[in-house]
Amino acid sequence: MREVVIYGDSVLETKAEPVTQFGPELELLCNDMFEAMKHDHGIGLAAPQVGVSCRVFVTDVEGDRKRVFVNPEIIMTSPEQVDYEEGCLSFPGLYFMVKRPAAVKVQAFDERGKAFTLEADGLLARVILHENDHLDGKLFIDRVSPFKRERALKHYERLVKM
Ligand SMILES: [Zn+2]
Numbered sequence: 001m002r003e004v005v006i007y008g009d010s011v012l013e014t015k016a017e018p019v020t021q022f023g024p025e026l027e028l029l030c031n032d033m034f035e036a037m038k039h040d041h042g043i044g045l046a047a048p049q050v051g052v053s054c055r056v057f058v059t060d061v062e063g064d065r066k067r068v069f070v071n072p073e074i075i076m077t078s079p080e081q082v083d084y085e086e087g088c089l090s091f092p093g094l095y096f097m098v099k100r101p102a103a104v105k106v107q108a109f110d111e112r113g114k115a116f117t118l119e120a121d122g123l124l125a126r127v128i129l130h131e132n133d134h135l136d137g138k139l140f141i142d143r144v145s146p147f148k149r150e151r152a153l154k155h156y157e158r159l160v161k162m
Contacts, residue, residue, distance in 0.1 A: 002032045002050040004040055004089045007156070009051070012090055013137045016046075016053045019070050022113035026056070030068050030111045033058045042089045044127035046134030049090050057131035061124045072108035072132055075117075077101035084126055086140050093159045096152050098143050100129050 005011055019026060029052060037045040037058060046057040059067045080102040087095045103121040106128055110116060120128055130140060141149045 001039065002036050004036055004042075004045070004049050005051050006092070007090050007139070011048050011051055011053055012134070012139060014048065014053055015137045016048050016055045016135045018055050019109075022070075022109070022111070026070070027111050029054075029056065030058060034060070034066065037089070040089045040092075043123070044131045045089060046131045048134050048137070055135045057134065059124065059127050059131065061127055064124055067118075068111045069106065069108040069128070069131070070111065070113075072106050072128075072135070074104060074129070074132055075107050076105035077129070078103035078121075082126075084123075086126070086130060088130070088140050090139070091141075091156055094152060094156045096140075096144065096148065098130075098140055100126055100143070104128055106132070 029047065033045050033047065033050055036050055037060060043061050044057060044059045047054050055071045057069050078101045081099045082102045083097045083099050085095050086098045102125065103119065104125045105117065105119045107117050141152050144152065
């Protein structure tokens with residue numbers, strides 16, 4: 001099983017490469033990602049989080065089916081922003097409030113190369129935005145003020161030492 005990469009690994013802060021080939025290798029990666037995500041009780045996971053720097057993420061949000069997003073593009077976000085507590089499998093135990101658009105429209109391919117467009121709100125929109133950030137090497141600690149970022153990282157360092 002693939003292990004989830006923890007904060008500190010440079011792959012998490014590297015812009016991921018687009019997928020150029022659909023096929024068994026990609027399907028295997030997606031299966032592995034679903035497995036790792038389930039193991040860690042996550043609802044979203046991006047490929048860089050299993051050490052693979054390519055533009056893929058998966059979601060499994062309650063009330064929705066499992067989804068794969070390959071080479072996603074966020075084409076619209078709502079002007080309305082909402083504050084909600086977020087966690088990240090690459091920061092075990094760390095949770096804090098992050099403000100994000102309430103709704104999102106995303107274009108992507110599924111694991112077989114079929115294009116789709118999806119409009120989402122609520123938790124699914126949040127997960128899509130969080131995971132999409134991972135593909136750009138951006139982490140949820142980068143989405144808050146420098147002060148809050150510093151405080152979150154200090155708290156996380158204490159968690160890690162425990
Ligand atoms: Zn994350």
